[in-house]
Amino acid sequence: xxxSTSSQTRILSDSxxxxxxxxxxxxxxxxxxxxxxxxxxxxxxxxxxEASVEVPQFLESAEAMEFLGFTPKAALDILQRFQDASTxxxxxxxxxxxxxxxxxxPDVGCPEDDWTSAMIAMGITETLSQxxxxxxxxxxxxxxxxxxxxxxxxxxxFNFLLALDGIILGFTPRDLGPMSLxxxxxxxxxxxxxxxxxxxxxxxxxxxSQLEIPSTQxxxxxxxxxxxxxxxxxxxxxxxxxKTDYKDVNRIVNALSMLPGDFAxxxxxxxxxxxxxxxxxxxxxxxxxxRTSGQDFIAVGVLHIVIPKELMxxxxxxxxxxxxxxxxxxxxxxxTPDHLRWLDEAPIVVGPVAKCSEENFEDDGVQTIxxxxxxxxxxxxxxxxxxxxxxxxxKDESILKPTLLFIHACVADHTLWDEQVAxxxxxxxxCLRYDLLGYGESIPTESYLSMExxxxxxxxDHTARIAEAxxxxxxxxxxxxxxxxxxxxxxxxxxxxxxxxxxxxELVNGLVLCAGGVGGLDIANTADEDALFxxxxxxxAEKDIENAARTNVRIWGDGPQEDEGRLNDDxxxxxxxxxKTIATKEIAKNGGxxxxxxxxxxxxxxxxxxxxxxxxxVAKGKYDESSTVSxxxxxxxxTERAELKEFEAGxxxxxxxxxxxxxxxxxxxxxxxx
Numbered sequence: 277x278x279x280s281t282s283s284q285t286r287i288l289s290d291s292x293x294x295x296x297x298x299x300x301x302x303x304x305x306x307x308x309x310x311x312x313x314x315x316x317x318x319x320x321x322x323x324x325x326e327a328s329v330e331v332p333q334f335l336e337s338a339e340a341m342e343f344l345g346f347t348p349k350a351a352l353d354i355l356q357r358f359q360d361a362s363t364x365x366x367x368x369x370x371x372x373x374x375x376x377x378x379x380x381x382p383d384v385g386c387p388e389d390d391w392t393s394a395m396i397a398m399g400i401t402e403t404l405s406q407x408x409x410x411x412x413x414x415x416x417x418x419x420x421x422x423x424x425x426x427x428x429x430x431x432x433x434f435n436f437l438l439a440l441d442g443i444i445l446g447f448t449p450r451d452l453g454p455m456s457l458x459x460x461x462x463x464x465x466x467x468x469x470x471x472x473x474x475x476x477x478x479x480x481x482x483x484x485s486q487l488e489i490p491s492t493q494x495x496x497x498x499x500x501x502x503x504x505x506x507x508x509x510x511x512x513x514x515x516x517x518x519k520t521d522y523k524d525v526n527r528i529v530n531a532l533s534m535l536p537g538d539f540a541x542x543x544x545x546x547x548x549x550x551x552x553x554x555x556x557x558x559x560x561x562x563x564x565x566x567r568t569s570g571q572d573f574i575a576v577g578v579l580h581i582v583i584p585k586e587l588m589x590x591x592x593x594x595x596x597x598x599x600x601x602x603x604x605x606x607x608x609x610x611x612t613p614d615h616l617r618w619l620d621e622a623p624i625v626v627g628p629v630a631k632c633s634e635e636n637f638e639d640d641g642v643q644t645i646x647x648x649x650x651x652x653x654x655x656x657x658x659x660x661x662x663x664x665x666x667x668x669x670x671k672d673e674s675i676l677k678p679t680l681l682f683i684h685a686c687v688a689d690h691t692l693w694d695e696q697v698a699x700x701x702x703x704x705x706x707c708l709r710y711d712l713l714g715y716g717e718s719i720p721t722e723s724y725l726s727m728e729x730x731x732x733x734x735x736x737d738h739t740a741r742i743a744e745a746x747x748x749x750x751x752x753x754x755x756x757x758x759x760x761x762x763x764x765x766x767x768x769x770x771x772x773x774x775x776x777x778x779x780x781x782e783l784v785n786g787l788v789l790c791a792g793g794v795g796g797l798d799i800a801n802t803a804d805e806d807a808l809f810x811x812x813x814x815x816x817a818e819k820d821i822e823n824a825a826r827t828n829v830r831i832w833g834d835g836p837q838e839d840e841g842r843l844n845d846d847x848x849x850x851x852x853x854x855x856k857t858i859a860t861k862e863i864a865k866n867g868g869x870x871x872x873x874x875x876x877x878x879x880x881x882x883x884x885x886x887x888x889x890x891x892x893x894v895a896k897g898k899y900d901e902s903s904t905v906s907x908x909x910x911x912x913x914x915t916e917r918a919e920l921k922e923f924e925a926g927x928x929x930x931x932x933x934x935x936x937x938x939x940x941x942x943x944x945x946x947x948x949x950x
Contacts, residue, residue, distance in 0.1 A: 285335040287437055292444040308332060308339040329571050335437060336370045343437065343568070344430040350377060350399025371434045378426050385421035394422045404429065404565070413561040429565045432508040436566075436574050439510055501585045503548035506558030508566060509575040548581060591624040597663065597677065597704060599627040649710075649745045651738050653724045653731075653871075657717035658710035658742045659690060663701045678760045678785040678948055681743065682709040683735075685767030685791075685928070686868070687832050688854045689716030692766065696930060699938045705945070708761070710742050712772075714861065714871035725866055732874030736775035739763075743783050762945065764788040766930060767832075767904075768873075771795060774911070775876045778887050785948060787892040787915075788941060791904050791927050794911055796880025799903040805836045819863055825855035835899030835926035842899070847931045885914040892918040893944050895937075899926040 288296075288303075288310070296303060296312070304311045309330045332339035336358065341351035358373045381397040384390065395405040408417065408425045417425060505512065549555050559576045566574040594602065602616050612620050619625055643662045648655040660679075680700060682693040690709040697707040711718040713733050724730065747759050762785050765773030770792020777784045801809070808831050815824035830836070833843040833851045843851070861867025875881060892915050896908040904927065912920035921940060925932035 284337075287331055287333060287335060287340075287440055288444065289441050292441045295444060305333065306330070308334070308337055329569055329573050331437065331440065340370070340434075340437060341374060344374060344433045345401055345404035345426075346374065346377070346399045346430075347401050353377065353399070371431070374430055374434070375427060378423055378430070381423075383421050383423040385418075387418060389422075391422050395426060398423070398426055400426055407565050407567060410561070410564050413557070413564065416558060416561050425565070432511060432562065432566055432574065433568075435510045436508075499585055500582050501550075501588055503550060503581040503583065504552060504555035505548045505579040505581070506555040506560075506562065507576065507579075508562045509577045512577060512579040548579075552578075588624065590622075591626050592619065592622040593626045594619065595627060597706065601704070603627070645749065647745070647749070649738070649742050651713065651741060653733055654713055654720035655718065656710055656713055656738050656742060657690070658708065658746065660706065660708045660746055661697050661701050662706040663704050677705055678762050679746070680705050680707045680945075681739070681761040681763045682707065683739065683763065683765040683769030683772050684709070684712065684715070685769055685832075686712070686715070687767065687828060687851065687858065688928075689857075691716075692854075692928075693764075693930070695934050696764075696938060696941070699934075700942075700945075703942070708743070708746050710739075712768075713738060714867035715858065720866060720871060730872055732872040734775075734874050735772040736779050736876070739772060739776045740780045740783065743780075759783065760785040762786040762788065762948065764790070764941070765792060766790040767792050767927060771875065771881075774881045774885075774888070777890065778876060778881055778884050781887070781889070784890055786890050786944070787888065788895075788944065789892065789908070789911060790895040790929050791897050791900055791908065792911075793904065793907045794880075794882045794885070795875030795877075796882035797907055797910060799906045799910075801901060801903050802836075805831075805901050805903075808836050816859065816862065821856055821859045821863065824859045825852050828855040828859075831901065832927040835897070836901050838899045838926070843926065844932070847928065850931070851928065882910070885911060886916065888915050888918075890917070891944070891947055892916075893940070894918055894920045895929050895940070896920070896922050897925040897927055897929050897932075898922055901927070 293303065310333050311328050311330050332343050334340065336355070338348070338351040338355045341354050342348060346354065354370065354373045354377050357376070358370045378398045378400075381399075382394060384394040391409055392402075392405050395408065396402075404426075408422070408429065549558075555578045559578050563572055563576045566572075566576070568574070598616070602612070602619055645660045645662075646657070647659075648657055650656075680696075682690070682696065684690055684692040690711045693707070693709050697709065701707055712735055713720060743761060761783055763773045763776060765771070765788070767790075770789040771794060773787060773789060773792075774794055777787050808827060812824050812827045812831070815821075815827060829843070829848055829851050830840050832855075833848055834840050835842065858868040862870045864870075876884070894908050894912040894915075896905050908920065912918045923929045923933050923936065930937045
């Protein structure tokens with residue numbers, strides 16, 4: 277098979293060839309290749325302007341496909357498919373067959389994926405694969421998938437071949453080097469380019485004009501906004517050379533990003549940044565990927581676009597999970613989900629770089645962050661679980677989702693909420709939970725434990741510190757949720773949630789109070805209930821941890837008014853282990869009730885429920901101790917906008933009725949999606 281086709285497009289026209297010869301440039305040929313000895317003719321910013329470079333003679337050839345970065349075998353396969361189709365398709369372009377070669381192979385996008393093997397399957401050479409995988413640009417690479425970077429690179433090289441004749445003849449800007457393209461929309465569009473002129477003896481003169489680089493401080497007016505875009509100059513020139521003639525509109529298409537970029541469908545987008553360093557980083561990555569035979573003869577640069585600030589008035593700023601879902605659905609070549617279609621209609625969308633990171637990723641499709649918050653009395657453990665957008669489907673019409681903040685009971689730890697966290701992260705909610713000081717992984721300091729009279733711990737203040745630490749560590753979450761939480765507490769966790777909502781209303785969007793008490797409300801237990809509590813105290817005094825734990829399960833699991841054994845065996849075992857661990861800490865005086873706590877005072881929360889103005893739902897268990905049931909009735913009656921529900925359960929409502937509880941909570945959370 278020949279390496280070229282019968283319908284051949286020469287890379288260099290006769291005029292360009294004659295011009296090079298006239299200035300002393302001898303062009304040797306070798307099996308479909310031609311050598312341009314002075315790379316400086318193409319880009320005077322090249323690292324070695326006197327080096328030579330081989331370019332194909334014909335556009336529709338295997339050599340051209342090899343120039344793009346395909347292996348010889350893949351190049352011949354592409355040429356064969358093009359030749360077979362060109363017999364019945366007129367005006368076809370071989371680049372489309374090169375793209376088809378890439379798109380026909382499986383794609384990868386995560387750090388742990390084998391990018392090299394994926395690109396080999398696409399028919400890409402090892403050299404180009406290594407250039408794309410350059411570790412200096414890992415941060416940029418992980419914002420897209422392998423297919424995107426391969427397509428982006430081969431299109432840039434193909435466009436260079438198309439423009440090469442014009443570059444030689446002086447019709448196309450050739451040297452941008454470290455300079456910048458400048459375009460002003462809404463004022464005048466102007467750009468001065470560095471041009472390399474040839475003397476009659478073939479020597480290059482110094483550039484006659486230097487490109488003006490707009491200074492953010494000096495040339496950008498207060499009424500203007502500077503956007504930057506780094507990349508190869510052939511692509512960037514498509515923007516600044518756009519004419520008003522309708523027929524020339526197609527010129528801009530090559531500067532836009534289509535699939536498999538960030539946005540699907542027919543909605544191509546022009547990506548820009550406001551950060552100069554980021555734009556130059558992109559330009560450097562383009563330079564690394566486009567390097568051929570060790571030479572940088574394909575120019576790269578940074579496009580500067582200055583627009584009136586009023587044009588940004590209609591911009592939509594999207595952050596967090598919504599942005600990630602929008603971006604990654606489209607990078608995976610899925611159509612825009614119905615609940616995000618409104619973003620397709622926005623003229624300008626502003627969002628962060630949504631990259632795939634291997635840090636803290638778990639196999640269940642959830643990104644987990646674990647950390648400790650230092651407080652005066654010790655270190656409080658907290659954990660956040662966020663959905664990995666490409667692995668779940670969100671069916672609501674959410675715009676902003678507050679984080680769900682779970683606070684556990686004093687007969688458990690943060691794992692009390694495992695089932696709820698799994699359920700709601702799968703549905704697109706970010707969940708935050710922590711261990712109260714003295715429970716789970718939260719540890720008091722030795723100095724605090726050594727105090728003869730320990731100062732009471734204010735768990736609601738610890739909650740605020742954790743919420744602030746979480747928001748500080750996750751800026752996208754702070755913006756996407758307006759920095760607020762739906763706080764969900766059970767048992768003493770409900771009491772802490774109430775105190776937190778009253779003390780820090782700016783952090784709370786909603787309240788879910790389950791089987792808890794409220795500070796300042798004293799309700800007597802029944803005689804039978806008091807007897808059970810005294811039994812626990814007796815076992816603890818005797819350091820009989822097992823029987824103390826079993827009796828606590830009797831109270832907080834079966835229910836003090838019910839027969840022992842009512843509780844499901846699996847839940848009974850889980851609750852027993854928690855109670856045993858906590859009893860052990862209490863006897864050692866380093867956890868549980870050995871860490872005194874202080875509720876809100878002056879006045880207590882029971883007298884301040886009217887200060888809670890956010891939507892609130894309250895749950896009580898049918899078989900729970902009587903004082904807890906009465907406390908939940910009191911809270912529901914005295915809290916504005918509160919709704920009460922009774923579950924067929926004891927104290928541990930979410931464990932006994934997980935499906936009903938999740939549905940009930942899910943309906944409540946729907947309030948925050950509109």
